[in-house]
Amino acid sequence: xxxxxxxxxxxxxxxxxxxxxxxxxxxxxxxxxxxxxxxxxxxxxxxxxxxxxxxxxxxxxxxxxxxxxxxxxxxxxxxxxxxxxxxxxxxxxxxxxxxxxxxxxxxxxxxxxxxxxxxxxxxxxxxxxxxxxxxxxxxxxxxxxxxxxxxxxxxxxxxxxxxxxxxxxxxxxxxxxxxxx
Numbered sequence: 001x002x003x004x005x006x007x008x009x010x011x012x013x014x015x016x017x018x019x020x021x022x023x024x025x026x027x028x029x030x031x032x033x034x035x036x037x038x039x040x041x042x043x044x045x046x047x048x049x050x051x052x053x054x055x056x057x058x059x060x061x062x063x064x065x066x067x068x069x070x071x072x073x074x075x076x077x078x079x080x081x082x083x084x085x086x087x088x089x090x091x092x093x094x095x096x097x098x099x100x101x102x103x104x105x106x107x108x109x110x111x112x113x114x115x116x117x118x119x120x121x122x123x124x125x126x127x128x129x130x131x132x133x134x135x136x137x138x139x140x141x142x143x144x145x146x147x148x149x150x151x152x153x154x155x156x157x158x159x160x161x162x163x164x165x166x167x168x169x170x171x172x173x174x175x176x177x178x179x180x181x
């Protein structure tokens with residue numbers, strides 16, 4: 001039986017993140033699109049150039065900073081709530097909002113984003129797994145995740161699968177969300 005890697009949430013478990021860093025919360029499909037268009041990125045202005053790749057989506061990823069205090073920050077799935085583009089939270093903090101199509105989210109410290117791009121992160125490789133990777137077969141390739149994140153400190157990268165309907169969270173699938181941090 002396969003063992004779930006560190007900092008992966010399949011059923012609403014929390015992730016742990018290092019303080020003092022800036023993070024992206026991005027749909028795994030969108031990260032793959034960034035990889036595929038990496039030749040168009042301005043690596044000196046990664047945020048703006050990545051956003052330009054998604055002209056059709058004003059919020060392709062959330063970007064947030066954790067203050068450099070205390071120990072690891074607990075990112076709870078309950079902190080991902082339904083977003084409202086007309087709401088005051090969006091007006092005050094649009095960078096904390098994001099859209100998702102796949103409901104498979106990557107949380108990555110900005111300092112490690114280029115590593116995932118250079119390693120050619122792939123949504124398809126992430127969700128395709130061998131039969132020996134049970135019990136996550138047909139859901140998630142732990143082997144691929146470990147390969148693509150090798151050498152990256154676990155509290156600076158994580159993976160969130162939507163726990164689905166009936167799990168008690170706002171984050172149930174594709175849609176528009178806000179990250180409360």
